[in-house]
Amino acid sequence: MGVTTERQDNTLIAKTEGRIDGANAREFQDALDAAIDSSERQVVLDLEEVSYISSAGLRVILLTAKSLQKQEAKFAVCSLSESIRExxxxxxxxxxIAVHDSRDEAIDALKG
Amino acid sequence: MSAELRLKIETKRDELDRVSEIIENFGLQEDWPMDLVFKVNLALEEIVINVMNYGHDGGLHEVEINMTCEDGSLTIEVVDDGRPFDPLNDAPKPDVTAELENRDIGGLGIHIVRKMMSDVRYRREQGKNHLTMVTSIEK
Known part of the structure; x- marks a missing residue:
């Protein structure tokens, strides 16, 4: 379960793909932790390529949101499938957690 | 028209991939909408992971999963020989309205299952937990 990153202006965009479940959530957490530096101020997690998430994956997103709040960084997720949004x-x-339809929308919102 | 699926898995996490593959194939065979495949996978994972995490003091155990599709509704039964656990009454209820800093980590799995399924029932019978979940099959 890998996490790839890109930077657009001052925003870090982290992206992963496939299933985030009880079997790989720990791996996802480690990869996400490694991808987000404590100096980041704006982070978007792009879930466009994620097909499935369970409470084990939600836990990782919640932990990330909490830790970013502590470092006074803004956080948003984007491009959720209908099932994941539900x-x-x-x-x-x-x-x-701020939820946006697209990556661009999320980046714009964090800038503002 | 009715269809059944009977499955036995072991209490180890890499079984989750096998379960999701089997559910996906069963869903295709029964012409389920994609969101139902997602929902069934999720409900099963939440219940099975709970058994894996809290059901036993160790060792490999068997969990039975039985599914019946009939008259537009799907009934899923999960049977395990773990310690008695009624998710409807014994699981802590998470506060899903708390602010971020006060939001508890965990406890969400059972909450999600209860919200997604139209009916969830529990019984303890002959030393086993039987959890029955029902949802409609919308086309």
């Missing part, structure tokens, strides 16, 4: 809503994650 899980976000059921879990109340859409109330505490």
């Amino acid at each position: 899980i976000f809503e059921i879990s109340g994650f859409d109330q505490i």
Whole structure:
């Protein structure tokens, strides 16, 4: 379970793909932790290529959101499939994490 | 028209991939919408992971998964020989409205299952946990 990163202006975009489940969530967490430096101020997690996520994966996203809040960084997720968006809503994650339809929209929102 | 799937897995995490593949094939065979495949995979993972994490003091155990599609509804039963655990009453209920800094890590799995399924029932029978989940098959 790898995480690739790109930078657009001052925003770090982290992206992963496939399934994030109880079997690989730990690996996802390690890869995400390694990708996000403590000096980052704006981070977008792009879920466009993620086909499935369970509570084990949500846990990693919540931990990331918490740790970014501590370092006073802005955080958003983008490009969720309909099913993943529904899980976000059921879990109340859409109330505490900014969710955007596209990467560009997320980057614009973090800039503002 | 009815269809059944009976499956036995072991309490180890790499079984999750095998389960998801089997569910995907069963969903294709039964012409399920994609979001139902997602939902069934998710509900099964949450329940099975719970058994793996808390059901036993160690060792490999067997979990039975039985599915029946009938009259537009899908019934999933998960049977395990772990310690008695009624997810409807014994699982902590997460506060899904708390602010980010106060949000608890974990406890979400059972909450998601309850929200996604139209009915969830538990019974303990002959030393085994039986969890039954029902959802409609919308085309």
